[in-house]
Amino acid sequence: MALKIYNTLTRAKEAFEPLEPGKVKMYVCGPTVYDYIHIGNARPMIFFDVVRRYLESVGYEVDYVVNFTDVDDKLIKKAAQMGVTVPEVANLFIEKYYEDAEGLGVEKATLNPRVTENMAEIIAFIDSLVEKGFAYENGGDVYFRTAKFPEYGKLSHQNLDELQFGIRVEVDERKENPQDFVLWKAAKPGEIFWSSPWGNGRPGWHIECSAMVRKYLGDTIDIHGGGQDLQFPHHECEIAQSESLTGRPMAKYWMHNGYININNEKMSKSLGNGVNVNQMLESLSPQLIRYFMLSAHYRNPLNFSAETIEQAKNGLARIDNCVSNIKHRLSTAGDGDVDPAVERAVRDVQTQFEQKMNDDFNTPDAVTAFFELVNAANLHMQQKEVSRSSLERLLQQFEAMDKILGILTKAEELLDDEIEQLIIERTEARKAKNWARADEIRDLLTERGIILEDTPQGIRWRRK
RNA sequence: GGCGCCAUAGCCAAGUGGUAAGGCAGAGCUCUGCAAAAGCUUUAUCCCUAGUUCGAUUCUAGGUGGCGCCUCCA
Numbered sequence: 001m002a003l004k005i006y007n008t009l010t011r012a013k014e015a016f017e018p019l020e021p022g023k024v025k026m027y028v029c030g031p032t033v034y035d036y037i038h039i040g041n042a043r044p045m046i047f048f049d050v051v052r053r054y055l056e057s058v059g060y061e062v063d064y065v066v067n068f069t070d071v072d073d074k075l076i077k078k079a080a081q082m083g084v085t086v087p088e089v090a091n092l093f094i095e096k097y098y099e100d101a102e103g104l105g106v107e108k109a110t111l112n113p114r115v116t117e118n119m120a121e122i123i124a125f126i127d128s129l130v131e132k133g134f135a136y137e138n139g140g141d142v143y144f145r146t147a148k149f150p151e152y153g154k155l156s157h158q159n160l161d162e163l164q165f166g167i168r169v170e171v172d173e174r175k176e177n178p179q180d181f182v183l184w185k186a187a188k189p190g191e192i193f194w195s196s197p198w199g200n201g202r203p204g205w206h207i208e209c210s211a212m213v214r215k216y217l218g219d220t221i222d223i224h225g226g227g228q229d230l231q232f233p234h235h236e237c238e239i240a241q242s243e244s245l246t247g248r249p250m251a252k253y254w255m256h257n258g259y260i261n262i263n264n265e266k267m268s269k270s271l272g273n274g275v276n277v278n279q280m281l282e283s284l285s286p287q288l289i290r291y292f293m294l295s296a297h298y299r300n301p302l303n304f305s306a307e308t309i310e311q312a313k314n315g316l317a318r319i320d321n322c323v324s325n326i327k328h329r330l331s332t333a334g335d336g337d338v339d340p341a342v343e344r345a346v347r348d349v350q351t352q353f354e355q356k357m358n359d360d361f362n363t364p365d366a367v368t369a370f371f372e373l374v375n376a377a378n379l380h381m382q383q384k385e386v387s388r389s390s391l392e393r394l395l396q397q398f399e400a401m402d403k404i405l406g407i408l409t410k411a412e413e414l415l416d417d418e419i420e421q422l423i424i425e426r427t428e429a430r431k432a433k434n435w436a437r438a439d440e441i442r443d444l445l446t447e448r449g450i451i452l453e454d455t456p457q458g459i460r461w462r463r464k
Numbered sequence: 465g466g467c468g469c470c471a472u473a474g475c476c477a478a479g480u481g482g483u484a485a486g487g488c489a490g491a492g493c494u495c496u497g498c499a500a501a502a503g504c505u506u507u508a509u510c511c512c513u514a515g516u517u518c519g520a521u522u523c524u525a526g527g528u529g530g531c532g533c534c535u536c537c538a
Contacts, residue, residue, distance in 0.1 A: 044538050158533090159467075179535085205535085228538080258538095261531090264530095267537090268537080301531075308475085311489080312487090318487080318488090322501095364476095371486055371487065372486080438497085439499085
């Protein structure tokens with residue numbers, strides 16, 4: 001089965017066919033770098049990382065661009081608060097972004113362009129829109145003339161007449177129409193600015209993505225993604241700008257991930273329930289966070305709570321245990337071919353994994369494939385004699401799937417000498433049937449976070 | 465007011481026009497010196513009502529409940 005992607009534009013799953021065979025051009029709206037990234041940012045980061053890895057694993061060459069919005073009202077405000085410049089704020093949080101992204105096991109995008117490095121392109125873009133009559137200047141601001149773009153609303157399936165403008169934010173009286181949006185904002189005294197044909201100012205929010213998509217990936221790209229809240233107005237405006245200018249579709253497939261709730265509530269500043277990624281990483285492993293994020297379908301909401309995290313922790317431990325148990329078994333395994341039952345199980349799991357990923361990136365079912373493999377491996381290891389090749393075949397399959405999801409705990413730490421000695425001593429004690437001493441040592445190590453397990457193949461240890 | 469989304473076991477979560485995967489938690493058993501890990505067994509009138517159909521949890525309509533967006537929040 002070939003890959004299918006749910007396209008927000010058509011509200012249907014569509015067969016994925018890249019514009020250019022073998023290549024995928026993908027753009028995901030990145031963060032506004034005015035603060036640490038939070039758990040809500042982490043979802044698209046992890047999900048689209050998985051999309052990108054999967055596309056690469058099936059042979060596509062992926063051009064993956066994620067931008068930084070490094071100038072806007074929030075940055076200006078933050079800079080004032082911190083008593084530093086806007087670029088200083090941006091640089092600080094871009095640095096933090098990279099730390100957190102790495103902490104989440106997110107692979108680096110092909111490119112992370114910044115707004116401020118693309119001013120010339122942005123101004124030229126706006127200029128062309130003005131020239132073509134899609135935009136107009138008023139008092140140093142430039143607005144997009146939505147009336148000139150009849151398809152405005154096609155992504156979010158909104159009817160312009162029905163939208164309620166000015167409910168949430170006051171309508172600027174300099175606009176011809178309330179639905180017009182700003183392309184260029186005149187600078188207020190003391191604000192950071194760039195000079196332009198319309199005077200000193202800075203870009204509106206939406207124009208940056210239009211300009212950078214075009215510059216780095218082209219007039220039409222394959223996949224454009226982001227959080228579902230970006231659907232309207234952000235992506236809608238991008239479409240209006242780009243398609244007015246080029247006369248071509250901006251992107252073939254539009255993908256939007258759902259929200260993360262915290263204890264069943266929307267995460268918001270006013271509730272003060274935000275969770276930053278760097279805080280989260282203090283107590284949760286990257287693999288656990290990824291496992292958690294991928295355990296629900298990307299278009300569905302996902303609830304972050306002590307309970308759901310605990311469940312994820314226990315679920316992931318089952319998979320990790322299995323993998324480390326296979327590795328432990330390796331040292332005592334014999335020669336011989338891959339067991340036919342193992343071979344069959346591995347193939348079934350691989351097929352299942354691919355089918356589910358092909359079905360609009362059904363990661364919850366892809367995780368289920370891990371559990372199927374766990375069960376097959378555990379059953380196989382109940383046998384007295386197993387071959388190294390069978391175990392390696394199983395490990396290979398775990399790794400193949402993990403290359404895409406990135407959920408297996410990697411750490412293969414060594415034990416320090418003292419612990420090593422205690423384990424040896426315990427082995428002796430057990431031989432001598434000195435159960436008291438054996439239990440004492442086991443308890444001692446448990447306190448230090450080492451769990452000992454006696455198996456027919458010797459003592460196995462793992463960290464709690 | 466407009467446009468949408470969601471409702472599956474104690475919890476999390478897939479899925480299908482032919483009576484429902486997987487995980488967590490719980491219970492019992494097996495294995496174990498005791499454990500752990502693992503295995504086995506066990507837990508669902510798929511929100512309500514009407515309709516379409518031989519047959520609906522799955523499609524349609526209505527209802528109830530929860531949620532999102534409607535100009536700068538991923």
